[in-house]
Amino acid sequence: MIDHTRSETLLRNFKLRSTPNRQDILELFLIKNYALSQGDIEKEVHNHLDRVTVYRTLKTFLDRGLIHKVLDDEGSLKYALCNEACQAPVHHHDHVHFKCLRCGQTNCLEINVPVIKLPDGYHAQEVNVLIQGICTRCDE
Structure with missing residues (x-):
């Protein structure tokens, strides 16, 4: 039997029924702990x-900032589950993603993206x- 406590708490925290x-779908993200495609x-x-x-569930999660x-x-x-860094007052995802060439999994790393000065007239959105x-799993 699966304990739905963690997923229920996350949904409630993001004001989702x-x-x-x-x-x-949320429990898949919690169990896998890496980025998943639709x-x-x-x-x-x-x-x-x-x-x-x-599709609709992913869009809802995305719109609410859960993923x-x-x-x-x-x-x-x-899509990747947002972590505490994503849940700052201003929601952003300026962190590094790492894709393993052996297992193919993509993970969020808690490394901030360096500030990049763009030429005049350019405004970064993402x-x-x-x-x-x-x-680390494949390197053992």
């Missing part, structure tokens, strides 16, 4: 959730830094 669908999620929940439900977008080296869009290499 706790539903079985939201719990299932396809990854659909594979896990294909027996009881359809593609539209997964954030992660771009990988293939241009694929993935900064994405992806480092590729071998993660």
